Amino acid sequence: MGSKSKALPKGISAAEFDKAVREMRAIVGDEHVLVDEEKLAPYRKIMMPVPDEQHELSASVMPDGVEQIQRIMKVANKYRVPVYPISTGKNLGYGSAAPVQRGQIVMDLRRMNRIIEVDPELCTALVEPGVTYQQLYDYLQEHKLPLWFSCPAPSAIAGPVGNMVDRGVGYTPYGEHFMFSCGMEVVLADGQVLRTGMGAMENSNTWQVFKWGYGPTLDGIFTQSNFGVVTKMGMWLMPAPPDFRPFCIQYPNETDITKIVEALRPLRIAMVIPNAVVIAHTLWEAPCTPVKRADYYTGPGAIPDDAVKKIQADHNIGAWNVYAGLYGTKETNDANWKIIEAVAAGTGGKIITQEASKGSKALEYRFDLMKGKPNLGEFGLYNWRGGGGSIWFAPVSQAKGSETLKQMQMAKTILGKYGFDYVGEFIVGWRDMHHVIDLLYDRSNPEQMEKAYACYDELLHTFAKEGYGMYRANTAFAEKVAATYGPVKRDVEKRLKKALDPNNIIAPGRCGISL
Numbered sequence: 001m002g003s004k005s006k007a008l009p010k011g012i013s014a015a016e017f018d019k020a021v022r023e024m025r026a027i028v029g030d031e032h033v034l035v036d037e038e039k040l041a042p043y044r045k046i047m048m049p050v051p052d053e054q055h056e057l058s059a060s061v062m063p064d065g066v067e068q069i070q071r072i073m074k075v076a077n078k079y080r081v082p083v084y085p086i087s088t089g090k091n092l093g094y095g096s097a098a099p100v101q102r103g104q105i106v107m108d109l110r111r112m113n114r115i116i117e118v119d120p121e122l123c124t125a126l127v128e129p130g131v132t133y134q135q136l137y138d139y140l141q142e143h144k145l146p147l148w149f150s151c152p153a154p155s156a157i158a159g160p161v162g163n164m165v166d167r168g169v170g171y172t173p174y175g176e177h178f179m180f181s182c183g184m185e186v187v188l189a190d191g192q193v194l195r196t197g198m199g200a201m202e203n204s205n206t207w208q209v210f211k212w213g214y215g216p217t218l219d220g221i222f223t224q225s226n227f228g229v230v231t232k233m234g235m236w237l238m239p240a241p242p243d244f245r246p247f248c249i250q251y252p253n254e255t256d257i258t259k260i261v262e263a264l265r266p267l268r269i270a271m272v273i274p275n276a277v278v279i280a281h282t283l284w285e286a287p288c289t290p291v292k293r294a295d296y297y298t299g300p301g302a303i304p305d306d307a308v309k310k311i312q313a314d315h316n317i318g319a320w321n322v323y324a325g326l327y328g329t330k331e332t333n334d335a336n337w338k339i340i341e342a343v344a345a346g347t348g349g350k351i352i353t354q355e356a357s358k359g360s361k362a363l364e365y366r367f368d369l370m371k372g373k374p375n376l377g378e379f380g381l382y383n384w385r386g387g388g389g390s391i392w393f394a395p396v397s398q399a400k401g402s403e404t405l406k407q408m409q410m411a412k413t414i415l416g417k418y419g420f421d422y423v424g425e426f427i428v429g430w431r432d433m434h435h436v437i438d439l440l441y442d443r444s445n446p447e448q449m450e451k452a453y454a455c456y457d458e459l460l461h462t463f464a465k466e467g468y469g470m471y472r473a474n475t476a477f478a479e480k481v482a483a484t485y486g487p488v489k490r491d492v493e494k495r496l497k498k499a500l501d502p503n504n505i506i507a508p509g510r511c512g513i514s515l
């Protein structure tokens, strides 16, 4: 055949690689192994500030089932070629579909896209990795099932397995996706198939309803790791509530964030507000409204505060825009609505209801996400600056007002030093907050690429010094982020890797784990 691959796996000769590819072709069929540069192009579109070559794949293999994956594992072990599993491959801003290290073979699970079961009484689903949120949504609509799920912002194209495996989040009361997953099937590097929780027991019918099983709970080790290929996942669905009342509360000043968090945290912990509360800054809302940066500022450096104020005034956007919802009956929501009104009045916020939101793109996509209706409204972010560069900087903090201004000021100062805007939001999960910042830059501009890398690096290390760790990170910074969590945790991960994958063939380097 003669290897056409642009990037062979480290230490593997072209001849050995060709043999591995030939054997994989015999397993999945010729058309389901790609090596031609052109055909691999969609996997290559990274948004991170590092050269494409760093994450260049050698091939893509697309199995159609567990048995094919088991056989691929054998080949990978035999030739020591690393495989990088992806489900729907839309990990945009975290590494997209490209492998964590150059030369890995992407194992694309898109053909495994069966919705295996939906139980309308227990409100559970069992899905394969290639299932998209849109597909699941359409299924529930077609079968007239009044069930909702929680999804991330790029829901129309992403899927529940990939999102959960990377410990992603969404916007309904089931928004902590790993917490609301129940039961996994995993193909291990040696080809064994593990079912977690109750799934380990033959004839059990409780796999999707009881997560823990007996003995150590293993599910967590298959998230943000590289210890296996997840081939099925159970997830809990939410009964559509009789009454759903999403709302936005807008605040005029950046400093209002302190009192917002103090006022809303107790409601979140007590579950008066049952979903994650998103507190979005003006510059997150503006691009999704849509507003173009160039209409307000074309000078050097970060956009100045007076231009941000002008955007707020011109487009009715708050300095902070709080999104949450009430999910219940009319009676319970009427009662809780009074609490929300009192909080807004007491903190100087202006409530925007669903009725009043009509016509605002930013509000409409958020309100849809809060009921698990897939859309792509948040992709407006990429029109802000243009050029296709984006990495998420996402430190965790306590859900306390005092944390917000401190983190925002730290981030704004560092971003400003490199000429980037603060495009951020705080998400009050339960007792924690994810502070999510989209570092937007022009990937076609080498100077901005360099600055974006240096900026992320400084953000990471400055925040780590203050004790703030990332909830999730892009593949280019996996090693550096893992290092901020200290040597003992890493040593344990390495020992697990050695025990489960001694030839280091599943996604070496993912989340900093490798032999």
Ligand SMILES: Cc1cc2nc3c(=O)[nH]c(=O)nc-3n(C[C@H](O)[C@H](O)[C@H](O)COP(=O)(O)OP(=O)(O)OC[C@H]3O[C@@H](n4cnc5c(N)ncnc54)[C@H](O)[C@@H]3O)c2cc1C
Pocket: 085, 086, 087, 088, 089, 090, 091, 092, 093, 094, 095, 096, 097, 109, 129, 151, 152, 153, 154, 157, 158, 159, 160, 161, 162, 163, 165, 166, 167, 168, 169, 170, 228, 229, 230, 231, 378, 379, 381, 507, 510
């Ligand atoms: C505008 C925008 C908004 C976003 N908003 C959100 C948001 O609200 N919440 C959120 O969580 N994310 C968000 N994201 C990030 C990301 O796009 C989503 O998390 C998305 O769901 C991840 O892609 P995916 O589901 O296709 O997973 P994949 O890309 O398929 O997988 C993610 C990673 O998990 C690993 N993996 C995947 N499948 C398997 C498997 N079967 N076995 C073992 N390992 C596997 C791989 O390393 C992979 O890279 C956003 C991105 C953009 C561009």
